[in-house]
Amino acid sequence: MSFCYGxxxxxxxxxxxxxxxxxxxxxxGEPIYLPADSQIDHHRILFAHGFFASALHEVAHWMLAGDARRLQEDYGYWYCPDGRDGTQQSQFEGVEVKPQAIEWALSLCCGFHFNVSCDNLNGSVEPDRHAFKARVREQALYYVEQGFPERPQILMQALAKHYGQALPTAASFSL
Known part of the structure; x- marks a missing residue:
């Protein structure tokens, strides 16, 4: 299947x-969220270089940001760039669990392969991708059981219909 960011x-x-x-x-350039301003009258989710996975990831962050956060550049979230130590990596993964669970669900609705992003290629510690993916999976299973938030649900339905995929179930999220 071909995945066109368009x-x-x-x-x-x-x-x-x-x-x-x-x-x-x-x-x-780099992905970023920019709220409307005096020059551009709409909020923008900018994803990197035409990468389908980047678009899904950035959308997932938007899906979870509340009204006040969506009025701030990059939602006003904490971010420590690549090169994190163990403590910083743990904090990074803690804030990434929910958006990456949403991203995984969106990916499934497209039939697109999901990879967790530890985003720390130059860090002083090697991230435990398997443990992080397990945490993301647990969050995804929670969403399946309790229901996804409204905005992710809307987009999941549109993507699943467009790509001819079923909505994710617990069995969809395998390690």
């Missing part, structure tokens, strides 16, 4: 441009 942009924008004044857009 389809993802179109589906996201159909779901949220009018209701949340937010658009998914391609960037030649």
């Amino acid at each position: 389809d993802l942009i179109s589906l996201f924008n159909q779901c949220f441009a009018a209701s949340h004044n937010t658009r998914l857009e391609l960037s030649d």
Whole structure:
């Protein structure tokens, strides 16, 4: 199956441009969320270099950001770049569990292979990808059992319909 970021942009924008004044857009630079300002009248989720996985990841962060956070650049979230020590990596993974669980669900709705992102290639410690993926899976299973938040559910349904996939079940999230 071919994964065209243009389809993802179109589906996201159909779901949220009018209701949340937010658009998914391609960037030649690093991914970032930019709220509307005096020059651009809509909020923008910019994903990196046309990478489908980057778009899904950035969308997942937006899906969880509340109203106040969506008025701040990059949602005002803490971020420590690549090169983290063990404590910083643990903090990074702690804030990434929920968005990566959403990203995994969105990926399944597209039929797209999901990989957890430890995002620490130059760190002083080697991240335990398996343990982190297990934590992300537990969060995804919680969402399956308790229900996904409204915005992820809306996009999951649109993606599943477009890509001819079923909505994720507990059995969908295997290690």
